Amino acid sequence: DVKVTQSSRYLVKRTGEKVFLECVQDMDHENMFWYRQDPGLGLRLIYFSYDVKMKEKGDIPEGYSVSREKKERFSLILESASTNQTSMYLCASSKRTGLRPEAFFGQGTRLTVV
Amino acid sequence: RKEVEQDPGPFNVPEGATVAFNCTYSNSASQSFFWYRQDCRKEPKLLMSVYSSGNEDGRFTAQLNRASQYISLLIRDSKLSDSATYLCVALSGGYNKLIFGAGTRLAVHP
Numbered sequence: 001d002v003k004v005t006q007s008s009r010y011l012v013k014r015t016g017e018k019v020f021l022e023c024v025q026d027m028d029h030e031n032m033f034w035y036r037q038d039p040g041l042g043l044r045l046i047y048f049s050y051d052v053k054m055k056e057k058g059d060i061p062e063g064y065s066v067s068r069e070k071k072e073r074f075s076l077i078l079e080s081a082s083t084n085q086t087s088m089y090l091c092a093s094s095k096r097t098g099l100r101p102e103a104f105f106g107q108g109t110r111l112t113v114v
Numbered sequence: 115r116k117e118v119e120q121d122p123g124p125f126n127v128p129e130g131a132t133v134a135f136n137c138t139y140s141n142s143a144s145q146s147f148f149w150y151r152q153d154c155r156k157e158p159k160l161l162m163s164v165y166s167s168g169n170e171d172g173r174f175t176a177q178l179n180r181a182s183q184y185i186s187l188l189i190r191d192s193k194l195s196d197s198a199t200y201l202c203v204a205l206s207g208g209y210n211k212l213i214f215g216a217g218t219r220l221a222v223h224p
Binding site: 030031033035040041042043044045048050056090092094095096097098099100101102103105106107108 | 120122145146148150156157158159160163201203205209210211212213214215216217
């Protein structure tokens with residue numbers, strides 16, 4: 001059974017804190033993604049990684065950074081959490097090659113910044 | 115302009131109805147497209163890929179129109195269990211980056 005696991009389902013952090021969201025996949029996928037999902041806005045890509053130590057900014061990278069030191073793990077870092085980063089965060093992974101690579105998602109982390 | 119755009123809905127339809135969603139994409143180089151389904155408070159899951167010639171999976175039919183740069187999803191004989199958000203997805207770039215639309219919400223009522 002394929003699996004993408006996010007470290008927390010719910011998280012409450014204070015404004016200004018440094019926040020780490022972890023994602024691990026067991027499918028040997030090259031690609032990993034971090035999205036945030038807000039009502040009416042759908043899934044917006046924050047960062048994308050296509051290999052170890054390789055990353056690409058998505059549509060809304062401001063206030064975030066990422067780390068991919070191992071193929072199976074992709075971390076999202078909020079350098080200094082702010083209330084407008086309260087959201088649902090979804091991690092996904094997929095194969096980098098092939099015509100129709102299916103993406104598999106973690107269950108999401110609902111982050112509240114107070 | 116967003117790379118993938120969808121009508122957010124909601125589409126409210128009775129059981130048994132036929133409903134269609136459209137999605138437009140701006141990157142003419144995109145080669146592959148998908149429909150994902152997301153249930154309330156759940157993660158998105160692949161519903162079906164979209165093939166150039168159109169494809170069918172039971173009550174679901176997906177079409178691609180490259181000239182007009184849109185894809186569509188047709189659901190026939192709607193069931194209550196079809197109530198969900200349907201996300202249109204395009205692959206972008208050489209590394210298969212996945213770009214999602216904002217989703218179209220479908221509510222099927224008795």
